[in-house]
Every structure is written in C-alpha cells, then in structure tokens.
Amino acid sequence: MTLTAEQDPFAYFGLPATIRLDRAALDRAYTQKMRAIHPDVVAQDQKAEAEIEAASCHRAYQQLSGFRSRAEVILRLRGEFSAGKQVPPGFLEEIFSINERLEEGEDLLAEAETRVIARRRSIESLLEQNAPLSEVRALLNAYIYEENLYKQCESKEED
Amino acid sequence: MQDQAIGIDLGTTHSLAAIFRNDGAELVDPNQPLVPSVVYFPANGTPIAGREAVLHAQDHPERTLFSIKRLMGKGPQDLSLTEQNYPFHLIAHQGLWTAQLDTDHFVSPPEVSAHILREILNQCEAKLGYRPSRAVITVPAYFNDKQRSATKQAAEMLGLRVIRMINEPTAAALAYGMGHLQKGTVAVYDLGGGTFDLTLLSITDGVFRVLATHGDTLLGGDDFDDVLMHQCLAEWQIETHQVSAQEKHHLRQNIKRARESLSQTDQVELVVSLGGLPKKHLITRKAFDDLIDPLIQKTLKATRKALRDAQLTAGDIEHVVLVGGTTRTPLVIQRVGSFFGLKPRVDLNPDHVVALGAAIQAALLDQQTQDMLLMDVTPLSLGIETMGGAVNKVIMRNAPIPARATEQFTTYMDNQTGMDFHIVQGERELAEDNISLARFKLSGIPPMPAGLALVNVRFQLDADGILTVEAEEQRSGQRAAIEVVPGHGLDMDSVRQRVLDSIEHAQEDIESIRIITARTKAQTLVLATKRALAQSQSLSPEERETISSAVRAAEDVIESKDVAAIESASEKLNQATQSLAEQLLERAFTESVRGKTVSEL
Numbered sequence: 001m002t003l004t005a006e007q008d009p010f011a012y013f014g015l016p017a018t019i020r021l022d023r024a025a026l027d028r029a030y031t032q033k034m035r036a037i038h039p040d041v042v043a044q045d046q047k048a049e050a051e052i053e054a055a056s057c058h059r060a061y062q063q064l065s066g067f068r069s070r071a072e073v074i075l076r077l078r079g080e081f082s083a084g085k086q087v088p089p090g091f092l093e094e095i096f097s098i099n100e101r102l103e104e105g106e107d108l109l110a111e112a113e114t115r116v117i118a119r120r121r122s123i124e125s126l127l128e129q130n131a132p133l134s135e136v137r138a139l140l141n142a143y144i145y146e147e148n149l150y151k152q153c154e155s156k157e158e159d
Numbered sequence: 160m161q162d163q164a165i166g167i168d169l170g171t172t173h174s175l176a177a178i179f180r181n182d183g184a185e186l187v188d189p190n191q192p193l194v195p196s197v198v199y200f201p202a203n204g205t206p207i208a209g210r211e212a213v214l215h216a217q218d219h220p221e222r223t224l225f226s227i228k229r230l231m232g233k234g235p236q237d238l239s240l241t242e243q244n245y246p247f248h249l250i251a252h253q254g255l256w257t258a259q260l261d262t263d264h265f266v267s268p269p270e271v272s273a274h275i276l277r278e279i280l281n282q283c284e285a286k287l288g289y290r291p292s293r294a295v296i297t298v299p300a301y302f303n304d305k306q307r308s309a310t311k312q313a314a315e316m317l318g319l320r321v322i323r324m325i326n327e328p329t330a331a332a333l334a335y336g337m338g339h340l341q342k343g344t345v346a347v348y349d350l351g352g353g354t355f356d357l358t359l360l361s362i363t364d365g366v367f368r369v370l371a372t373h374g375d376t377l378l379g380g381d382d383f384d385d386v387l388m389h390q391c392l393a394e395w396q397i398e399t400h401q402v403s404a405q406e407k408h409h410l411r412q413n414i415k416r417a418r419e420s421l422s423q424t425d426q427v428e429l430v431v432s433l434g435g436l437p438k439k440h441l442i443t444r445k446a447f448d449d450l451i452d453p454l455i456q457k458t459l460k461a462t463r464k465a466l467r468d469a470q471l472t473a474g475d476i477e478h479v480v481l482v483g484g485t486t487r488t489p490l491v492i493q494r495v496g497s498f499f500g501l502k503p504r505v506d507l508n509p510d511h512v513v514a515l516g517a518a519i520q521a522a523l524l525d526q527q528t529q530d531m532l533l534m535d536v537t538p539l540s541l542g543i544e545t546m547g548g549a550v551n552k553v554i555m556r557n558a559p560i561p562a563r564a565t566e567q568f569t570t571y572m573d574n575q576t577g578m579d580f581h582i583v584q585g586e587r588e589l590a591e592d593n594i595s596l597a598r599f600k601l602s603g604i605p606p607m608p609a610g611l612a613l614v615n616v617r618f619q620l621d622a623d624g625i626l627t628v629e630a631e632e633q634r635s636g637q638r639a640a641i642e643v644v645p646g647h648g649l650d651m652d653s654v655r656q657r658v659l660d661s662i663e664h665a666q667e668d669i670e671s672i673r674i675i676t677a678r679t680k681a682q683t684l685v686l687a688t689k690r691a692l693a694q695s696q697s698l699s700p701e702e703r704e705t706i707s708s709a710v711r712a713a714e715d716v717i718e719s720k721d722v723a724a725i726e727s728a729s730e731k732l733n734q735a736t737q738s739l740a741e742q743l744l745e746r747a748f749t750e751s752v753r754g755k756t757v758s759e760l
Contacts (some may be wrong), residue, residue: 031366038532039561039622040524051621055563062558154467 007059009073017077019070019127030061067120068147071140077132086138087145093147095145112150117144164293164322164525166517167279169272169310170196171228171352174292176279177514178287179522183337184515187286192511194282197225200260208278209252220246227275229353230256232269232306246408272313280317293320295521297513300326300349300356320522329533330371330516331482333625334507335530335582336362336531337519344370346465348503350458350493351483353379357462359469359476365531371557373465378457380485384414384451391429391440398704406433419448422487425529447491455494462498468557479503482512511630515536534559537620543628544581544590546571547675553618556586564618571683574606576676582628583642591755601630601639681717684729695739702739709735724727 010017013029035041037057039050063069075083101108123139166177166184173193177184183575187194188402193209199212200222207215216223224247234254248259258266284290296314298307307324311456314321321689328347335345342362356374360367388410392399402410410431417427426443466472479495481503486492507515522528536559542552543566553564570578578601585593602611613633620626629640692703 027361029370031364034366035364035529035532036532038534041526041532043527051619052563053560054622055561055619058559058562059564081436 001064003059005056005072009063010075010077012060013064015064017074021064021070026061026064030057033057041120053094056109068140068144071123071127071136071143074127075136075140078133080133080137083141084134084137086134087141088138091142091145098149103150106150107153107156109153112146112153115146116143116150121144139140160597162289162291162293164282164289164295164515164521166297166519166521167276167294168327168330168514168517169275169296169298169313170513171226172196173510174275174279175511175514176283177511177518178283179527184334184522186236186511186514187283189279192514194278195225196227197223197664198227198271199223200264200266206274208274221245221248224258224266224271226271227250227268227271232268232302232309237642244721269309269313270316273316276313276317276319280319292318293322293515293521295323295524296321296323296516297330298324299351299354300328300358300374302326303484313400325517325520325533325535326356326372327357327513328356328372328482328645329360329367329535330514330520331480331512332358332360332362332367332516333531334512334516335478335480335504336365336367337515340478340480340504341365344436344471344475345478345480346462346476346499347480347718348458348462348486349374349482349484350485351379351487353381355458355461357458357465359471366533366534368534368559369536370471371465371468373461373468375457375461376422377569378454379483380418380488382454383418383451383485383488386454387414387418387442387447390446390450391438391442394440395438396633397433400658402433411557417442418447419487422489444489450495451488454489459494459498470565473499476501480512481505482509505555535622536560537562539561539584539594540586541582541584541596541618541620541626542593543568543616544583547679548590549675550583550585550588550590550593553616554712558620561622562619562620563618565615568614568616569610570604570607570612571609573609575609575612576604576606578604578630580616580630582626582629589620595630596626597641599628599630599639599641601632601637603635603637604632605635607634609715617684673722674720674725677722677729678717681713681725681729681732684732684736685713685717688739690731691736691739698739706732706739 004029005012008017013026015029032057034054034057037050037053039047039054042050051105063073085154098108119139119142123143124134126139128138163178165187166179168175169382171409172195174196175192175194176187178187194209195213197212197216198208199215199219200206201215201219204220212223216225216556226245230249233256235251235256239551249256250259250265251257252265252267256268258268258271260266280290293633294314295303296310298310302310310324311321320453328349331349332340332345332347339361342364345360347356347358347360347486349358354374354580355378358372361370362368384512388407389399391410391414392402406448413429413431417429420427421442421444424444425539426441429440429442431438466475479499479501481492481495485644486503486509492503519528519531519534522532523533537554540552540556541554542550545551545568552565553566554562568578573607579598580601581590581598582596583590583593584596587593604614611634614630615633616628618626618628627640627642629638631638633690639721690705692698692706692710698706710726713725716728718725719725
C-alpha cells in the first residue's frame with residue numbers, strides 16, 4: 001500500500017525523511033507529480049479527482065519546504081502524540097530580556113537571524129542523533145519564537 | 160475535429176493574436192500583427208475596427224473610440240476621467256461607463272472590445288483559413304472580477320468561448336519559457352502605459368509556478384509624461400490651469416513622442432504651440448533620467464515587497480524579463496539590471512510576448528502540447544469568522560491552487576442546533592475589515608452540551624478560482640455547503656490596500672483581538688456561573704451574594720475596551736465561584752456513582 005500525501009509527505013514524494021532535505025530533489029519530485037496530476041493535464045472525466053489530489057500535493061510540498069513544518073512532520077512520523085509546551089532551560093529569561101530590548105527600540109534583526117540559523121543547526125543535529133522527542137520539541141518551540149522575532153524585525157526594517 | 164484555440168492579447172492601444180504551431184507559438188499575421196484597439200462607429204452602417212478606424216480619428220473624434228480597456232468594468236466611482244480627456248462622450252449606465260454616440264446610440268466597453276475581437280478573428284480567418292471559436296485571453300494581473308467578466312462578455316458577444324483568462328506577466332513568462340528559459344527563478348517586470356506589475360515565477364521541468372505578484376496600478380509611462388510635462392510648463396513659466404484640455408492633449412502627444420525618441424537619442428527638442436505661441440524646450444537624456452528616477456525607484460520598492468512575499472532576495476533571481484513598451488526606456492533597463500545584478504532579457508518583442516504566451520496556454524489546455532504547465536496562486540487569504548468577530552484564515556494568500564483545507568469548530572452553547580458561517584477574504588485580523596464573500600448555516604445539529612459537537616469546515620478552491628465551502632457535523636453527519644467565487648468586486652488596488660492595511664493596523668488588530676478574547680472568556684464564565692447559581696441549592700446566602708456581586712462586576716466591564724479590567728473581573732469571578740464549582744463537581748460525582756456498586760466504579 002502506498003502512503004498518501006497526508007500520512008507521509010516524504011514517502012509520497014519518494015524522499016528520505018530527513019530534516020536536511022535536498023531542496024532541488026523536492027522541487028523535482030513536486031513538479032513531476034504535478035505534471036501527472038494537475039487538473040489542466042488530466043482527461044475531462046478525471047478533473048474532479050485531480051482537483052483533490054493536486055491540492056494534497058501542494059500541501060505536502062508546502063509542509064516539506066518550510067523548516068518548521070518539515071520538523072513537525074518528522075516529529076509526528078517519529079511518534080510524537082501531541083506537541084508539548086516545553087522550552088530549553090533558561091529560554092524564558094532570554095525572551096524576557098529580548099522583549100525588554102525590543103521595547104527600548106533596539107534593532108535586533110542581525111541577532112534574530114543568527115539565532116534562527118544556529119537553532120536550525122542544533123535541531124538538525126538533534127534529529128540526526130535520534131535524540132528524545134521531548135528534547136527536539138523544546139528546541140523547536142524556541143525556534144518558533146525566534147522565527148517570529150526575525151519576521152517581526154524584518155517587517156520593521158521594511159517600513 | 161475542433162478548430163484550434165488561439166491566444167489573444169486584448170491591449171489598451173493595440174491587440175493581437177497568436178497560435179501554437181508544431182514547436183512554438185507564432186503570430187497569426189507576422190507582417191501586420193498589431194491591430195489598433197480603435198473602433199469607428201459611422202452614423203450609418205457597420206462599425207469599423209483596427210487600422211481603418213484610426214484614419215477616422217482626425218475627422219470624427221467623437222465617434223472613434225480608443226483606450227477602451229481602461230473603462231472595462233469601471234464606473235464613475237473607480238476612475239477620474241479628467242486626466243484621460245477622451246474626446247468622445249461618456250455617461251454612466253448602471254454604474255458602468257458607456258460611450259454615447261448619438262442621443263439614442265450607446266455602446267458599452269465590452270461591445271467596443273467585441274468589435275476589436277471581431278477584427279482579430281477576421282485576421283485569423285484570412286490567415287488560417289478558419290474562424291477560431293475558442294481562445295485564451297490575457298488580462299492585467301490587477302484586473303478585478305468585474306473587469307475580467309467584462310472581458311469575457313466581449314468575447315461571448317461574438318460567440319468566442321474563453322477557455323481561460325491568464326495574467327499578462329504570466330503569459331510573458333510562458334512565452335519566454337518556450338525555448339528561452341527552461342529553468343530558474345524569473346522576475347517579470349511589466350511596465351505599461353498606466354500600470355506596473357512584478358511577478359515572480361519558478362520554472363522547473365516545464366512547470367511554471369507563480370510565487371508572488373506585486374505592483375502599482377497608478378504607475379507607468381503616462382507618469383513619465385506627466386513629470387516631463389510639468390517640467391516643461393515650469394520652464395515656460397505657465398501654470399497648469401492656464402492650459403486648455405485641448406492644448407494639454409496636444410502637449411501630451413508631443414511629449415510622449417519626445418520621450419519615446421529619447422530611448423534612441425541623447426537629446427530632443429520639443430516644439431509645441433500653446434496659446435497661439437510657439438514654445439520650445441530642449442530635453443536631454445540626463446535631465447529626463449533625473450526626472451523619472453524617483454518613479455523607477457517606486458517600482459523597485461514594489462519589487463522588494465514581491466521578493467519578501469516569495470521569501471527570496473534579489474540575488475536569487477536568475478532571469479529578468481521585460482514586458483510593456485515603457486521598458487524600452489534606457490534608465491529602466493539600467494536600474495532593473497543593477498537591482499538584480501543581471502542583464503534583463505529582451506529576446507522577445509515586448510509588444511508580442513503576451514499574445515505568444517496566451518497561445519501556449521491555449522495549446523496546453525487543448526492538450527496539444529504537454530511541454531509546460533502553469534500553476535497559479537490565490538491573491539488573498541480566505542477564512543471564516545469566529546466567535547467574537549476574529550478571522551480564522553483557512554487558505555493563505557499566495558497559496559497554490561487547487562487548494563483544500565479543513566478547520567474544526569464546535570458549539571459554544573448547550574443544545575445549540577445550528578451554526579452560522581461567514582466566509583471572508585482579506586488579510587486583516589477582524590472579519591468586519593475584510594471582504595464578505597458568503598454566509599451559510601448548518602442546521603440540524605442534535606442537541607448536546609456545548610463543545611461536544613464536532614463540525615469540520617472544508618474549503619476547496621479549484622484551478623479556475625471557484626471556492627466551495629462545506630460544513631459537516633461529525634456525530635450526526637449533518638451537512639451544508641455553498642459555492643462562492645472569491646475576488647468578486649475586488650480590484651488589485653483594494654487587494655494592495657488591504658495588504659497595506661493589515662500591516663499598518665496589525666497593532667490595532669492585536670488590541671481588538673485581546674479585547675474580544677477577554678470578552679468571550681468573561682461572557683462564557685458569566686453564563687456558566689448564572690446557570691450554576693440557578694441549579695445549586697446548597698450555597699449560603701453570603702456565598703450567593705459574593706458570587707452574584709462578582710457576576711455584576713464582570714457584566715459592568717464586559718462591554719468596555721479595558722482589557723485589564725475585563726481580565727481582572729473574570730479572575731475575581733473565577734475565585735468567587737471556586738467553592739460553587741467544587742460543590743457542583745461533588746454533586747455530579749455523587750449522582751454519577753449513585754446506585755452503582757464499588758466494583759462498577
């Protein structure tokens with residue numbers, strides 16, 4: 001039995017379930033699927049079904065292309081039942097001081113970017129070492145905060 | 160056998176058709192491809208479109224209609240005609256512009272466009288030996304639903320079936336994709352007479368994926384003419400209001416010509432007659448460049464926004480394609496080139512490229528070729544209004560279509576048997592600030608305690624942009640569904656305004672959401688407490704009074720905008736009801752165990 005896009009997007013695209021995903025390989029697999037299933041390329045009587053499959057395919061692609069959603073998929077595939085709220089030790093104190101500096105109007109874009117990149121590296125290595133899921137979850141929760149911080153600083157920069 | 164579908168670029172100044180041949184798209188009439196988008200309506204007899212119509216413009220300006228595309232699907236509320244200075248008479252009919260030729264002779268913009276399309280079909284028939292019955296027609300990316308359906312209506316008047324409408328910049332990318340660009344990340348920079356659009360696409364293995372679109376509907380070559388005109392008038396020490404509409408038209412025509420020749424030469428002398436006096440002004444390329452540079456910077460600002468939407472940087476772009484006549488301006492080519500650090504592609508004629516792309520999409524939909532596939536996105540987020548007026552976005556802006564997504568909702572009152580759904584489109588956090596698309600109701604939910612019903616709401620957006628929303632209560636299988644066409648009545652101006660608004664008002668929205676959340680929480684608590692008070696007999700009068708006064712205090716602040724006050728009242732009410740809650744819990748437990756043996760527990 002083949003796994004559906006919802007069950008396992010990695011298997012759906014025929015890719016290894018790894019956080020360090022080869023983007024070019026993902027894009028290739030995605031476009032190859034689309035060329036076969038898009039409503040514009042199938043016969044008239046298969047269009048309704050194609051609408052549904054193409055939508056699942058888009059979604060699976062989007063899940064795998066973002067770092068955070070890709071990590072979520074891997075945690076689910078490794079058996080995480082529900083996402084806990086834990087963060088790494090000392091992280092709450094760090095947020096506290098970051099928020100204070102933000103309120104004082106400090107520009108944290110460069111620092112936020114460094115944090116995001118460093119956090120990705122540590123999540124990647126934890127996942128590759130098959131670390132306990134709760135440890136990965138703690139880092140991922142911190143990453144979610146840091147990614148939002150980065151976006152916030154970035155949009156401030158734009159204005 | 161069906162005749163072959165063609166591609167048509169129905170343009171503001173000229174229109175043209177292209178068709179797919181064995182290995183690529185080509186113009187139907189390579190010798191005279193451009194049909195002027197002009198129609199002459201003689202007092203008696205058949206209207207004349209195209210090249211022949213232009214000849215009548217001089218003698219019958221009031222009966223020779225041009226630039227009609229700017230009027231498609233528009234009414235007095237959309238467009239100020241003061242700048243346009245149409246020499247023919249326009250009146251509003253049912254909120255839409257209509258040209259008045261005689262006291263009793265009116266022509267709508269779709270009708271005028273139909274005559275232009277008829278001329279195109281005549282050209283096709285002469286060259287191809289048959290009259291095409293199906294076509295892909297291109298529209299500007301910023302065209303709204305009204306404008307798109309006006310375009311479709313024009314084709315239908317002729318019995319021409321529109322198999323799809325595609326955006327002009329996307330069509331240009333398809334044309335480049337055939338033989339020129341096989342893969343890579345592409346920016347299409349489309350600067351026309353009146354509008355600017357920037358579209359980012361990714362091309363892999365013949366799949367064209369639109370990543371983001373941004374632009375400015377009020378920025379184009381006409382603005383270049385405007386700044387030049389103001390500069391000339393200042394030079395001659397003439398105030399704008401001293402120039403008659405007729406003279407302004409004459410001046411604008413000459414300035415446009417001067418600007419176009421500056422693309423080839425370093426300086427040009429402008430000679431016009433104003434108020435019966437000859438006026439001269441020498442325009443150098445350098446002076447012109449200084450005038451238009453701020454306008455080009457504006458296009459680059461929109462470009463940066465598109466890049467941000469697509470999560471890309473200028474360095475990620477591998478090819479830049481220029482579309483639209485205004486991109487022949489040397490400074491535009493130079494600025495765009497240095498912004499991306501690339502030499503912009505001009506392999507294909509910017510006047511032909513859109514029609515060629517339309518012909519390719521026609522062949523793809525006819526499955527005459529399978530070399531390429533175009534994947535589009537939805538321009539605005541789609542969502543559902545939740546308790547308290549916030550929006551739960553279900554399909555996000557720039558999501559590839561077809562798209563499908565499901566959200567789960569539940570009842571918030573005991574024995575609630577119906578649920579109302581309000582579907583909205585836009586980026587703002589509150590439903591009332593977005594566009595309302597449709598409302599529908601799911602009824603027949605079996606009575607059960609609040610929070611127990613499980614209602615799945617599924618959004619499905621198909622390849623043609625039609626949205627279907629379906630709600631189903633899981634326990635009873637009750638269903639309700641509605642079909643909506645998103646984007647109705649939306650134009651790109653308002654699309655962009657909404658995106659801007661959502662950024663500007665983000666702070667305001669967050670504040671509103673905090674108020675709504677606090678209110679909803681307090682209301683739920685007040686309701687639950689009142690119900691419990693009514694059921695409980697074991698409370699002392701003092702306890703009862705403490706709780707009642709906490710309820711009153713909460714009710715007093717619930718409608719205010721003071722989040723802290725609402726939250727603190729909720730908290731106090733929560734504390735006051737502590738013992739009540741314990742009693743109720745105790746009673747519920749006793750009831751549930753009554754009559755049961757210990758072993759059954």
